[in-house]
Amino acid sequence: MTGPLVRPGPLTHGTELNAVYAIARIVAETYDTEAGLDAVFRLSRTIFIFDVVSLFLHNKETGEFEPAYALALGRGRSREADLEWGEPAATEAYRSGQTILRQEDAGPSVKGRERRRDFLGLPMMVHGRCVGGLVFGRFGGPAYPPEHIRLAEFVAWHVGQLLENRRMARRIASLEAQRELTRMQDEFISTISHELRTPLGMIKGYVTTLMREDTHWDSETRLEFLEIVDEEADRLRELIDNLLDSSRLETGTLRMTLEPIELSALIRDSVSRTKSVYPEMDVEIDVPEDLPRLQADPTRIAQVMDNLLSNANKYATGSPIAVRSVRYDNVIEIGVEDGGPGISPEHVPHLFERFYRVPEQTSNVRGTGLGLYICRKIIEAHSGEIGIESEEGEGTRIYFTLPVQVMEPIMEGEHER
Numbered sequence: 311m312t313g314p315l316v317r318p319g320p321l322t323h324g325t326e327l328n329a330v331y332a333i334a335r336i337v338a339e340t341y342d343t344e345a346g347l348d349a350v351f352r353l354s355r356t357i358f359i360f361d362v363v364s365l366f367l368h369n370k371e372t373g374e375f376e377p378a379y380a381l382a383l384g385r386g387r388s389r390e391a392d393l394e395w396g397e398p399a400a401t402e403a404y405r406s407g408q409t410i411l412r413q414e415d416a417g418p419s420v421k422g423r424e425r426r427r428d429f430l431g432l433p434m435m436v437h438g439r440c441v442g443g444l445v446f447g448r449f450g451g452p453a454y455p456p457e458h459i460r461l462a463e464f465v466a467w468h469v470g471q472l473l474e475n476r477r478m479a480r481r482i483a484s485l486e487a488q489r490e491l492t493r494m495q496d497e498f499i500s501t502i503s504h505e506l507r508t509p510l511g512m513i514k515g516y517v518t519t520l521m522r523e524d525t526h527w528d529s530e531t532r533l534e535f536l537e538i539v540d541e542e543a544d545r546l547r548e549l550i551d552n553l554l555d556s557s558r559l560e561t562g563t564l565r566m567t568l569e570p571i572e573l574s575a576l577i578r579d580s581v582s583r584t585k586s587v588y589p590e591m592d593v594e595i596d597v598p599e600d601l602p603r604l605q606a607d608p609t610r611i612a613q614v615m616d617n618l619l620s621n622a623n624k625y626a627t628g629s630p631i632a633v634r635s636v637r638y639d640n641v642i643e644i645g646v647e648d649g650g651p652g653i654s655p656e657h658v659p660h661l662f663e664r665f666y667r668v669p670e671q672t673s674n675v676r677g678t679g680l681g682l683y684i685c686r687k688i689i690e691a692h693s694g695e696i697g698i699e700s701e702e703g704e705g706t707r708i709y710f711t712l713p714v715q716v717m718e719p720i721m722e723g724e725h726e727r
């Protein structure tokens with residue numbers, strides 16, 4: 311954000327006051343330090359003469375005295391050269407904490423003009439500490455009179471304020487980022503704890519019941535209870551796997567192992583696996599056997615298919631499901647369609663976010679809202695796309711694309727090399 315940048319006008323009686331006022335306003339209103347410095351120095355030049363100005367700051371991390379800003383306004387000097395000339399005065403002002411006047415003889419006079427250089431070095435104060443030096447350089451003019459020195463000190467003080475504003479803005483931004491991070495971590499922990507506690511509570515409850523010495527359970531009931539414990543333990547493991555995957559995907563530490571895959575076979579395997587768990591599922595596969603080979607991570611793509619099929623089973627229970635493929639120029643698209651209740655449009659844009667679940671469904675179907683987030687991350691890591699088309703009362707289609715590797719034609723003679 312930048313405040314109004316006031317242009318220097320012609321020198322009049324009120325110019326000095328106007329410039330001083332405008333400099334103070336820029337400092338109060340400008341958040342863009344570079345633009346603020348440009349404006350302050352251009353305005354300063356309407357009230358005292360200098361050809362170059364440069365700012366050096368002490369870098370706390372490296373211990374170096376580094377050029378942070380330079381502006382050449384007169385006599386067509388280059389910034390680099392001006393910087394070099396200004397450094398001794400800036401260093402001296404920084405070390406002594408005092409205003410420094412340096413004069414240099416830049417060689418014999420040309421066409422009767424003296425080639426003298428005057429440097430005015432000022433300590434740069436930020437938050438009561440000297441952090442660097444500001445240098446105004448004038449080439450071949452009269453020496454700086456005391457009133458110009460006072461104006462330069464006024465400008466230096468305001469430049470210090472600009473740097474202080476920047477320091478504060480950075481500090482606020484980092485505090486806000488930290489607060490947001492803590493909030494997200496808290497939310498994450500509370501969601502996870504809740505999700506972990508449910509299957510754990512079931513396991514504990516059934517095991518404790520089975521262990522009671524005052525009750526005898528017939529073998530059928532015992533088996534039924536043990537099956538529940540077994541299912542809940544699976545659920546717990548799945549949850550932990552998903553949580554691990556999701557945090558690795560978030561930090562970019564989950565590596566994809568790309569290899570040539572037979573997508574058609576992978577899809578058929580995934581459907582049989584899902585049907586072995588839910589035998590009543592009605593799944594049609596409309597995918598040709600001879601899809602082109604793709605470079606992909608087979609385990610991860612199978613994970614995507616498994617979640618899409620499990621979702622179709624959970625949220626569109628009893629409806630026929632179809633898995634179809636479409637071949638476009640450079641991609642293959644795979645879609646999983648169901649004839650379930652569909653998803654209302656306000657939820658669709660959020661479904662690929664971590665932990666997002668459609669609120670109305672949450673109470674009767676178990677899940678954490680990690681599945682589609684993981685699918686998106688996996689597909690993105692393969693440079694593919696994932697999307698949803700859903701119509702309330704009609705059904706849902708979730709599709710993803712994977713790029714087909716274009717085989718480079720072998721150039722004549724290439725095989726001989």
Ligand code: ATP
Nearest residue numbers: 621622625667668671677678679680681682683706
């Ligand atoms: P998890 O997959 O982590 O066990 P989940 O199934 O709730 O939990 P996602 O797979 O990310 O999580 O799905 C997010 C939400 O999208 C689901 O909670 C559900 O509300 C909605 N959803 C997903 N697939 C369908 C579908 N085929 N029909 C209707 N709603 C769906």
Ligand code: MG
Nearest residue numbers: 617621681682
């Ligand atoms: Mg799911």
